[in-house]
Amino acid sequence: MPETTPELIAAVGDRLTPTDRRIAEAVLSEPTLLAFGTVSDLADHVGTSRPSIMRFANKLGFGGYSDLQSHVRRGLSQRLSRPSDRIRDHGGVGSNVQVALEGAIGGVVEAAGGERLGVLAEPLVSAQDIWIVSGETSQAGAHALASGLTMVRPGVHFVEEHSMGRDLGSAGSEDAAVVFDFFRYRRHSVRTARTLARLGVSIVAITDGPLSPLASLTDRWCALTVPAIGPFDSSVPAVAMAELLVAEVARQLHDEATERIDRTEDLWAATGTYLV
Amino acid sequence: MPETTPELIAAVGDRLTPTDRRIAEAVLSEPTLLAFGTVSDLADHVGTSRPSIMRFANKLGFGGYSDLQSHVRRGLSQRLSRPSDRIRDHGGVGSNVQVALEGAIGGVVEAAGGERLGVLAEPLVSAQDIWIVSGETSQAGAHALASGLTMVRPGVHFVEEHSMGRDLGSAGSEDAAVVFDFFRYRRHSVRTARTLARLGVSIVAITDGPLSPLASLTDRWCALTVPAIGPFDSSVPAVAMAELLVAEVARQLHDEATERIDRTEDLWAATGTYLV
C-alpha cells in the first residue's frame, strides 16, 4: 500500500486522464494544496471543475476528497512533529535519565537555533547593567549566567530575594534583565520581572513555554523542557542555556571580553587562586 | 508582530481564562490540531464548546477561527517548503555544542553507573552535617547540590570562601563533604578539602580524573568530562551529577525525605511562594 502522495499518484500514473494529470502536477508541486485546500481551491488552481477533483481522489483509491485529504494530513503530521517529540516517542519516557537529559539538551539547542540565540543575547551585549532573577529549579542556571557574564562584561547583578528593593533602585531603560523560572513559577521572580519590565528594562525570559507568565512580558523568551531527576526538576537545561548565552555575548563582545578575561586571569595569577 | 503559534500565545498569555489555557496547551502539544482541525475537533479534544475556541482565536488577535488557521497554515507551508533551512538550523548553531553536551551527559551517567552512585551518595545519607565546597566552573553544580540536598535532609552547608574558617568550625568525623573542582583546581577548594579530610570528614569528590588532587583524598570520587561552550568550561556535567546524587539520597532516605519535602511544601503554600 503506497503511503506518500507521489507514491499514490505513481501507482495509478498510467490511468490518468489529461485533467487528472494537471491535478497531479499541481498537488505534487504544491504539497500544501492537498493538505489545506478545499475541492474548490484545487479546482480553481488547476483550472477545472470540482467533480474532476472528486474523480481524481476516487482514482487514487479513496472514497472521496475528504479521505484523500485525511491521508495526506496524517503523513504531514509525522513530518511536522518536532524532533524532540520524536525522541520522546521512541525512547522510554522518564525511566532513563540519560534519554531525558539528552532530550533536554536537544531542546535547548533547538530553542537557541537559527537566529534565536542572537536575539536573546542582544540586550545582554548592549545593556548598561544586567539584572539576573531566578526561581527555584533554575537557580543553578542563574548562577551560571551571573558568573559567566561577569567574566566577559561589567555591570552584572544577581538579584537576591531579600534585597530586591535596594538592588533594583538604579535599574532603568538602559538595562537588561534575564529572568529564569519554570512551572510553579515563584511569585517573587514573576513580580520582580513585571516590575523591571515596567521600569523599561529589556527582559529576556528563560522559561518553560508560551503560557508562562514571563513569556507575556517580552518577545525575547525561550522555552526549555525540564526533565525530572528523581523527585526534583533538573536545572541542566537552564544551565546549558545560560552557558550558550554567555558564549554568544562573549562572541559579540569579542575584544572587550577577551581584555576583561585577561585582566581576570592576571588577577587570579597574582593572587595564586589556582594551583596551575 | 509575533509569527509562530507559541509566540502568539505568549503575547497574550496573561489574559487567558482557564478554558483558554486548556486550549492553548492542546494546540501547543499538538501543532497539527490548529492547522488541520476544525473548531469542533478542537472543542472536542479540549473538552469545551465551539464558542470558546472562537473567543480564543479572537483573543489572539484574529477575526475568527478561519483567520487563525490560515495564519498557522502559512507558517507551516514555509517550514514544509524549505526543509534545507531546518537542517541548516540544526547544524549551524549547535551541532557541536549538542554533541559535546550529550557526550558529557553520557559520561556523567557512566560515572554514576552500576553501584557507583550508591557509593558516592552513601556518606550523604548517613552524615550528620554536609559541607559543600566548589571551584569555579563547578559552582553551579555545588549550588544545585546544596539546594537539592537541603530539600531532603538537614545540616547542609555551602562553604563560602570568605567565611570558611567560621563555617568549618564544627566539622568532624560524623560529617561528609562534597567537593567539586576541575582542572586548574582552585587552591581554596583543594586546601579546604584537605583540611576537611584531616578532620576526619568523609570526602566525596566530583572532579575530572584520577590525577586530580581531590581524587587522592578519598576513594569516593568520580571523573566527569567537561566540554567547552564558547570560551568557558561547561558546568552541565557537574550539575547533572549533583542532581543524580540528590535523587539517590532522596531515594535512600525515602520516608524522611518525603516528610521533609512535605513540610517544605506546606511552608511554601503558607507563604504563597509559588503562583500555583
Next chain:
DNA sequence: AACTACCTGTAACTAGATGTACACCGGAAC
C-alpha cells in the same frame, strides 16, 4: 447579602463545503 462582571455553554443561523445525478461533447467503431 446583593450585586456586578465575567466566563462558559446551548441553541440558532448562515455560508460554504462535499458529494451526486445528469447533460454535453468529442472521437472511434460499426
Next chain:
DNA sequence: GTTCCGGTGTACATCTAGTTACAGGTAGTT
C-alpha cells in the same frame, strides 16, 4: 451516418463548518 463511450462541466441536495446571540452560573466585591 449513426451509435457508443470515456471525459468533462453544470446544477442540485445535503451536511457540516464557522459564527453569533443569549442565558445560566460563579467568583469576587461592595
